[in-house]
Amino acid sequence: MRNNITIKDVAKQAGVSISTVSRVINDSKPVTDEVKQRVLDVIKETGYIPNPLARSLVTKKSKLIGVVVPELSDSFVNEILNGIEEIAKMYDYDILLANTYSNREQELKSINLLRAKQVEGIVMISWKVEEEHINYIQNCGIPATYISKTARNYDIHTVSTSNKEATYDMTKYLVGKGHEKIAFIMTSEDDTVLEMERLSGYEDALSENNIKLDKTLIKNGGTTYEKGYESMKELLDDNIIPDAAFVTGDEAAIGAINAICDAGYKVPEDISVAGFNDVKIAKMYRPKLTTVYQPLYDMGAVAMRMVIKMINKEILEEKKIELPYRIVERESVIDRI
Amino acid sequence: MRNNITIKDVAKQAGVSISTVSRVINDSKPVTDEVKQRVLDVIKETGYIPNPLARSLVTKKSKLIGVVVPELSDSFVNEILNGIEEIAKMYDYDILLANTYSNREQELKSINLLRAKQVEGIVMISWKVEEEHINYIQNCGIPATYISKTARNYDIHTVSTSNKEATYDMTKYLVGKGHEKIAFIMTSEDDTVLEMERLSGYEDALSENNIKLDKTLIKNGGTTYEKGYESMKELLDDNIIPDAAFVTGDEAAIGAINAICDAGYKVPEDISVAGFNDVKIAKMYRPKLTTVYQPLYDMGAVAMRMVIKMINKEILEEKKIELPYRIVERESVIDRI
DNA sequence: TTGAAAGCGCTAACAC
DNA sequence: GTGTTAGCGCTTTCAA
Numbered sequence: 001m002r003n004n005i006t007i008k009d010v011a012k013q014a015g016v017s018i019s020t021v022s023r024v025i026n027d028s029k030p031v032t033d034e035v036k037q038r039v040l041d042v043i044k045e046t047g048y049i050p051n052p053l054a055r056s057l058v059t060k061k062s063k064l065i066g067v068v069v070p071e072l073s074d075s076f077v078n079e080i081l082n083g084i085e086e087i088a089k090m091y092d093y094d095i096l097l098a099n100t101y102s103n104r105e106q107e108l109k110s111i112n113l114l115r116a117k118q119v120e121g122i123v124m125i126s127w128k129v130e131e132e133h134i135n136y137i138q139n140c141g142i143p144a145t146y147i148s149k150t151a152r153n154y155d156i157h158t159v160s161t162s163n164k165e166a167t168y169d170m171t172k173y174l175v176g177k178g179h180e181k182i183a184f185i186m187t188s189e190d191d192t193v194l195e196m197e198r199l200s201g202y203e204d205a206l207s208e209n210n211i212k213l214d215k216t217l218i219k220n221g222g223t224t225y226e227k228g229y230e231s232m233k234e235l236l237d238d239n240i241i242p243d244a245a246f247v248t249g250d251e252a253a254i255g256a257i258n259a260i261c262d263a264g265y266k267v268p269e270d271i272s273v274a275g276f277n278d279v280k281i282a283k284m285y286r287p288k289l290t291t292v293y294q295p296l297y298d299m300g301a302v303a304m305r306m307v308i309k310m311i312n313k314e315i316l317e318e319k320k321i322e323l324p325y326r327i328v329e330r331e332s333v334i335d336r337i
Numbered sequence: 338m339r340n341n342i343t344i345k346d347v348a349k350q351a352g353v354s355i356s357t358v359s360r361v362i363n364d365s366k367p368v369t370d371e372v373k374q375r376v377l378d379v380i381k382e383t384g385y386i387p388n389p390l391a392r393s394l395v396t397k398k399s400k401l402i403g404v405v406v407p408e409l410s411d412s413f414v415n416e417i418l419n420g421i422e423e424i425a426k427m428y429d430y431d432i433l434l435a436n437t438y439s440n441r442e443q444e445l446k447s448i449n450l451l452r453a454k455q456v457e458g459i460v461m462i463s464w465k466v467e468e469e470h471i472n473y474i475q476n477c478g479i480p481a482t483y484i485s486k487t488a489r490n491y492d493i494h495t496v497s498t499s500n501k502e503a504t505y506d507m508t509k510y511l512v513g514k515g516h517e518k519i520a521f522i523m524t525s526e527d528d529t530v531l532e533m534e535r536l537s538g539y540e541d542a543l544s545e546n547n548i549k550l551d552k553t554l555i556k557n558g559g560t561t562y563e564k565g566y567e568s569m570k571e572l573l574d575d576n577i578i579p580d581a582a583f584v585t586g587d588e589a590a591i592g593a594i595n596a597i598c599d600a601g602y603k604v605p606e607d608i609s610v611a612g613f614n615d616v617k618i619a620k621m622y623r624p625k626l627t628t629v630y631q632p633l634y635d636m637g638a639v640a641m642r643m644v645i646k647m648i649n650k651e652i653l654e655e656k657k658i659e660l661p662y663r664i665v666e667r668e669s670v671i672d673r674i
Numbered sequence: 675t676t677g678a679a680a681g682c683g684c685t686a687a688c689a690c
Numbered sequence: 691g692t693g694t695t696a697g698c699g700c701t702t703t704c705a706a
Contacts, residue, residue, distance in 0.1 A: 006683055017693045022685060029686095032691065049453045053394045054683030058698045062390065072422060073415040073617060082409045085436045094454060095434045099422045116386045117431060225621050254621055261623060280410060281618060284562050284591055286598060343699055354677045359701060366702095367675065391699035395682045 005048045014042040025050055056118065065093045065307060066114030066122045070102040074223065075251070075279040076296065077125055080147060083300025084123055091308050093120075102127055108136070115140055121307035123300075124148065127188060127223065143310035145303040149194035157310070159303045161325045163194055166292045167201030170246055170274055173327055175209045178336030179244035179272060182206070185219045185231045185256060187249035187276075195220070198248055216240055221252060228252025232259035241265070244272035244333065250279040250291055257285075257332065268334035278328055287331035295323050342385045351379040362387055393455065402430045402644060403451030403459045407439040411560065412588070412616040413633065414462055417484060420637025421460055428645050430457075439464055445473070452477055458644035460637075461485065464525060464560065480647035482640040486531035494647070496640045498662040500531055503629045504538030507583055507611055510664055512546045515673030516581035516609060519543070522556045522568045522593060524586035524613075532557065535585055553577055558589060565589025569596035578602070581609035581670065587616040587628055594622070594669065605671035615665055624668035632660050 011018040016035060023029045024039045031039075042048070056062045067084055069077050088095050096119055098110035107126070111133060114122060122137060122144040129148045134156055137144050145157045174182050184202050186195050199218070206213055219235065221227035228247055235242070236259065245260075247253035253275030257267045267273050267287060275282055275291035282289040302321055309316055348355040353372060360366045361376045368376075379385075393399045404421055406414050425432050433456055435447035444463070448470060451459060459474060459481040466485045471493055474481050482494045511519050521539050523532050536555070543550055556572065558564035565584055572579070573596065582597075584590035590612030594604045604610050604624060612619060612628035619626040639658055646653055 008683080018684080019686085019694080020692060023692085026685080030691065035691085049449070051394075051455065051683050052453055053390050053399065053455055054698085055685075056698090057388075057390045057394060057683080057700090058685045060698080072419045073412060075410060075412075078410040078415060082436070085409060085434070089436075094450065097422070097432045097434045099419070099426075112386075113431065116389055118388065118390055225617075251621070258621070258623060280562075281621070284588070284595070284618070285622065286595060345699080355700080356677060356679095356702080357675090360676090363701080369675065372675085388699050391682090392701075393682095394684090394699080395701045397682080 005046045007048075007050065010039065010042050010046060010048050013046070014039045062118040062120055063093055064096050064117060064119045065304070066096045066098060066111075066117070066119035067125070068098045068100055068107065068110050068114070068122065069125045070100055070127050072099050075281060076223070076249075076277055079279065079296035080125060080300035080303075083297040083302075084304045085300075087301045087304035087308070091304075093308070100126075104130060107133060111137060115142065120311045121145075123303045123307055126151075129154070143307050145306045145310075147299055147303050149188060153193045155319070157306055157316070157319050159299050159306065159321045159323065161294045161299075161323050164197040164201040166276070166294075166325045167198040167246075167248070168205045169201075170276075170292055170327055171202045171205035172209070174244050174246060174272070174274060174333065175205060175211065177244075177272070177333060179242075180211055181214070181217065181242045181244075182211075183217045183219065183232075183235055183240070183242040183245040185221055185228065185245060185247040185252065187221060187223045187227070187247070187252050202246070217242060223249045223252060225251045225255040225258075228255025229259045230255075232256035233263070236260070236263045236265075242271060243336065244274065246274045246276075248276040250275040250277045250282045250289060253289060253291070253332075254281065254285050257287075257289075268332050272333040274333055282328075282330070290330045290333040291328055293326050293328045295325075298323055342383045344385075344387065347376065347379050347383060347385050350383070351376045397455075399455040399457055400430055401433050401454060401456045402641070403433045403435060403448075403454070403456035404462070405435040405437055405444065405447050405451070405459065406462045407437055407464050409436050412618060413560070413586075413614055416616065416633035417462060417637035417640075420634040420639075421641045422637075424638045424641035424645070428641075430645070437463070441467060444470060448474060452479065457648050458482075460640050460644055463488075466491070480644050482643045482647075484636055484640050486525060490530045492656070494643055494653070494656050496636050496643065496658045496660065498631045498636075498660050501534040501538040503613070503631075503662045504535040504583075504585070505542045506538075507613075507629055507664055508539045508542035509546070511581050511583060511609070511611060511670065512542060512548065514581075514609070514670060516579075517548055518551070518554065518579045518581075519548075520554045520556065520569075520572055520577070520579040520582040522558055522565065522582060522584040522589065524558060524560045524564070524584070524589050539583070554579060560586045560589060562588045562592040562595075565592025566596045567592075569593035570600070573597070573600045573602075579608060580673065581611065583611045585613040587612040587614045587619045587626060590626060590628070590669075591618065591622050594624075594626075605669050609670040611670055619665075619667070627667045627670040628665055630663050630665045632662075635660055 007018045011021045024036050100107040124146045126148045129151045151158045219231040221231035247256050257273050275289045278291045278293035282291050344355045348358045361373050437444040461483045463485045466488045488495045556568040558568035584593050594610050612626045615628045615630035619628050
């Protein structure tokens, strides 16, 4: 049961050459059934496991895929991770995990580390992808797919959902429910393309319904519960009481709801709240959160499939995959009509 | 910037032998400053990264630690994972992640996979650890630490918190708040040692306060939100209306709260609810969950430190580390006195 | 202080 | 079909 058994030991014990053993474990070349059986028996007996290090060294295939995440205890990330993990396993790849805490330097370090460890591909989940890092990875020639809110404007492989349309639809839905004064709380700190897209979805829906844009209703926080709470609180403190709030992240949306409740208002009676992502907690919270469903598990799965295809030099029909979203009506939005 | 640069290339370009290059990158043996500098320059120039595969092959050190988890999108697991990840990075180890979905066979497969990948150690998070797997890992001679609710009764390295005492304390706390009819909803499917411990903590607190044990108040569900919901619903459907419910997992506790609300009762006014773990959502939910805080991040960190020590053959003072817990009073438990 | 050479465990020509 | 052999990129004796 020890780890020291090598291909040599097996060969000797089976009375064959190491190449024969290699052939049976990879079944790369024909081997007589009888010999094959003998080798197989010895392998079973000894509990021999081929050393992938040695194998990788010669084949140049590490069977490792690097996954870099901005945060480990975020449900958005987790649900994607589940999809990634499952597909990886399916294709016999292992995952090398790197957590960056959304830190720029840490991200670069992680990429380097993964590169050093000879990962064959990278799946990158990031709130905000750095152009420099994209270039760096491209230069290394490592196949990569990005799941990022901000990746779509680069010429790289991405999987995402259509943010602009989703935001547009949700805003329209809110308007359709009779809300006019709709706060829009975004979840990234910077003016990223994503936020531009989302913002324009929001604005379009509003203008189409002849609602004047009120910039004081727009906030830019972050993905966390705390940030959502803060943003909403600021609004309320400024005596801005919207009909509804559209927060582009579920955890932040729940933070907003709590801020509303703490200020003495009720959700959804006084203020409706809608989220984005449809993360696990959206169903658990009460009132249950009306939100935009994104197929997070699938996003992970698709991203992983993409890098595996890239590794195998298969042709990908598209560089940018957009997965469908849909509005999930639950309890946090009331009908004012 | 390509990955193909090897030690040979560096040696040639610097006009030295590969052993010299090896010496400077490991600074294992004295090298003249001048030569050293020359080599260093070439390394920088070429962007050379030593191939850890080749290195591991000879040193027998993979700098890899396997982490097996029962579930990826569970906050309990995640928060532990954060601690693990951080310490690993600190000691220059990488994490090979294996998700088992609490599946026995999958767990065995994962262990084998990690073994095959030459991990130097394993941190195992598992709802229920299998004796067979423990033995297997021990036989392989791979250092391992367990974070498991059920691991403490084996002679292995574990990190945990004192469940019996924590359960005792929380039950006592509940009694102290004037609750008598206290439902006890456990979160593992089997009669594990953990559940026995917890149960006896619950029973002791009750009997010390002269409250008769009512077995109909005891349920055994699972860790998930859904299981918590179900267990509570069963109670209510059977017309058993407790003063309080002590659910030994936060997500399940929130499930229980929702079941209570859906049945038309109020938390905490009609029924108080207490949880266990103090996971992120405990603060996010309303009413905020009164629960038992466990230092999850630290548990992960300590577990990782333990395996690293074991790898380095350092002496560990204790095989079983118990980290402190504490009761966190929030809003889901009312004072009936 | 430095270099030559052996070898880690494996795969993949190349012979037979 | 099967064995022999040359590496993969690196560390580590052993000489010089």
